[in-house]
Amino acid sequence: MDFSDIYQRMKFEAYQISEEERTQLTEYLKSSGSTSHLDSNTALLVFCYSSDPTPQNVELVRKFLGNQAKDYIRSAAVTGLYRIWRLSTPSDIDDLLRLLALWSVESRYDSxxxxxxxxxxxxxxxxxxxxxxxxxxxxxxxxxxxRQVNDVAVGLFRYACWSAYDNWAQRNEERRIHFDTIEEALPIYWDRQKYLLEPIN
Structure with a gap:
């Protein structure tokens, strides 16, 4: 299967995969080598967009969160679980918090x-x-x-500031912007509480 082609058709042509394609896709993701093939990144996105978050489907996608999966693939599993399916039980949030806590592991940059x-x-x-x-x-x-010149932190900091602003802008119908420099990210950081939830006193 050409997962990239199917993904593009789903995004721009409202394409719905057939049952035969769904079976092939599921079998591919279940296969032992799928955690190391880069095509699995797009395959996971197609799977999550075209499937419901049943316990069996969630278990299959969680397989790609493990250390055996390439990080580029792992990032698609994170996106599928928490952005596409929006899993939000307390245990799901616990898992997402654990993923956030692993930011300093260089091999987990994409995820x-x-x-x-x-x-x-x-x-x-x-x-x-x-x-x-x-x-x-x-x-x-x-x-x-x-500030300590940690190269891993630089990219994550820029993205975190952009994500903080972008999600706030979408919720508040403000103008969305794009930036990719520390200088552009810092004003968001200095005003960081604005882009988060109000603390409970």
């Missing part, structure tokens, strides 16, 4: 980016204060590491 974006999205969607507190701590930790 850390995905987890940050999903966390900001779910924070607003669910008004989840645990996510808000965790994201505030993450922003502050990343900023400190940027």
């Amino acid at each position: 850390s980016l995905a987890a940050i974006g999903c966390a900001f999205n779910l924070m607003h969607l669910l008004q989840d204060r645990r996510l808000s507190v965790a994201l505030l701590q993450l922003l502050e930790t990343l900023h400190e590491d940027v």
Whole structure:
């Protein structure tokens, strides 16, 4: 199967996969080598967009969160679980918080980016204060590491600031912007509480 072609058709042509394609896709994801084939990134996105989050489907996607999966593939699993399916039980949020806490592991850079974006999205969607507190701590930790010239932290900090603003802008019908420099990210950081939930006194 050409997963990229199917994904593009789903995005731009409202294409719905056939039952035969769904069976092939599921069997592919269940196969032992799927955690190392880069095509699995797009396959996971197609699977999550075209399937319901049944216990069996969630279990299958969670397989790609493990250390045996390439991080590019793992990032699609994070996106599928928390942005497409928007899993939000307390245990799901616990799992997402654990993913956020692994940001300093260089081999998890892509999945850390995905987890940050999903966390900001779910924070607003669910008004989840645990996510808000965790994201505030993450922003502050990343900023400190940027000051210590940690290359891993630089990219994550820029993305976290952009994600903080972008999710806030969408919720408040403000103009969305794009930026990719530390200088552009810092004003968001200095005003970081604005982009999070109000703390409970």
